[in-house]
Amino acid sequence: MLVIRRDLVDAMVAHARRDHPDEACGVIAGPYGSDSPERFIEMENAERSPTFYRFDAAEQLKVWREMDANDEVPVVIYHSHTATEAYPSRTDISFAGEPEAHYVLVSTRDPIEHELRSYRIVDGVVTEEPVKIVES
Amino acid sequence: MAVTVSIPTILRTHTGGEKSVSAAGTTLAEVIDDLENNHGGLKARLVKEGTLHRFVNVYVNDEDVRFSGGLAAEVKDGDNVTILPAVAGG
Numbered sequence: 001m002l003v004i005r006r007d008l009v010d011a012m013v014a015h016a017r018r019d020h021p022d023e024a025c026g027v028i029a030g031p032y033g034s035d036s037p038e039r040f041i042e043m044e045n046a047e048r049s050p051t052f053y054r055f056d057a058a059e060q061l062k063v064w065r066e067m068d069a070n071d072e073v074p075v076v077i078y079h080s081h082t083a084t085e086a087y088p089s090r091t092d093i094s095f096a097g098e099p100e101a102h103y104v105l106v107s108t109r110d111p112i113e114h115e116l117r118s119y120r121i122v123d124g125v126v127t128e129e130p131v132k133i134v135e136s
Numbered sequence: 137m138a139v140t141v142s143i144p145t146i147l148r149t150h151t152g153g154e155k156s157v158s159a160a161g162t163t164l165a166e167v168i169d170d171l172e173n174n175h176g177g178l179k180a181r182l183v184k185e186g187t188l189h190r191f192v193n194v195y196v197n198d199e200d201v202r203f204s205g206g207l208a209a210e211v212k213d214g215d216n217v218t219i220l221p222a223v224a225g226g
Contacts, residue, residue, distance in 0.1 A: 025223070043223075054224035057193045057200045064220055077223060089226040095191055097146050097221025 001129050002102045002118040004028075004037050004076070005136040011040045013114050016080035016106040019045065023053040023080050024106075029067050030075035037075040037102075045079075052091070053079045076118075078104035086115040088126050096121035102129070137162055139211050141171065142218040150175045159217075164194065165207040167217060182219070183207065193220045 008028055016024045025045050028037035041063055046056040067073060077098060081089075086105035088096070096103060099122045107115040120127045141159050143151050151157050157175065161167035172179035182189055187206060194201045195218040201209040211217065 027223075047224075052224070052226050054222065057195075057202070057222070060193065060220060060223060061195055061198060061200075061218065079225060092225030095222060095224045097144070097191060097223070099146055 001132055002037075002076070002104070003035075003132045003134060006133050007136040008037055008040055008076075009116065009133055012078050012104065012106055013116065015042050016082075016108050016114070019080070020108045021050045021082045022048055023050065023082060025053040025055060025077075025079040027063065027074045028076035028078070029070070029072040032071045032073050035075060039072065050082050074098055074101050076104050077101045078106060080106045080108055082108050084109060086117040088119055088121060093121055093124055093126060096124075099123075104131075137211070137213045139167055139213070139215045139217050141167065142216070144219055144221050146221055147178060147181055147219065150178045150181070161211060163207065164196065164201055164205075164209045164211060164217070167211055168207070191222055193222050194218070195220075 015026060023045055026042045029039040029041060030036045044056045044059055045053045047054045086107040088103060088105065103119045103121050105117050118129050118131045120129060137160050138158050140156055142156050159167045159170040161170050168179055168182055182192055188194060196209055196211055197215055
């Protein structure tokens with residue numbers, strides 16, 4: 001289960017809406033071992049595409065170094081789907097390289113109602129998990 | 137010619153859990169071959185059909201090697217090689 005503060009959910013949805021129709025992506029870091037997302041980090045989608053996303057490699061190195069220095073890990077890795085449901089695509093599954101992260105998908109295909117779901121992706125196997133939103 | 141290689145979580149099964157290992161070589165390709173000798177299975181996770189796998193980012197001293205020769209990128213004694221999983225999808 002992913003337990004996450006409402007302001008962090010709102011921040012992911014706002015980022016996804018702002019970049020629509022391109023996909024938005026980012027990370028929420030949290031203390032190592034806590035499984036608790038705390039520090040919201042918007043990442044640039046180097047692809048600037050409605051069907052693909054990729055963290056900019058230089059920005060990713062900088063952010064991963066910061067997390068290392070703070071004893072943080074990427075608790076949540078999020079991105080948006082702008083025309084399809086919030087379910088990992090085949091490409092999402094083949095790239096998923098952080099077995100301990102919660103992969104959060106936000107769909108902005110409906111202009112009013114967003115869809116937000118969370119998954120573990122380990123060795124190509126997708127497992128959906130409940131999302132518990134706590135008031136911040 | 138020894139370099140330090142940072143290993144991401146997903147590949148630490150090949151290094152007995154070590155976050156960072158030492159390897160030798162004058163190019164990234166040689167470093168990866170040396171890694172493979174000591175940590176079998178790593179090369180297949182990094183290299184596909186003679187080029188770096190699109191699922192990983194490799195940096196030599198913070199420089200993305202895609203812009204500095206890929207597997208032919210030169211490394212010097214004391215350099216730091218960092219491997220990160222590429223974060224991407226559709």
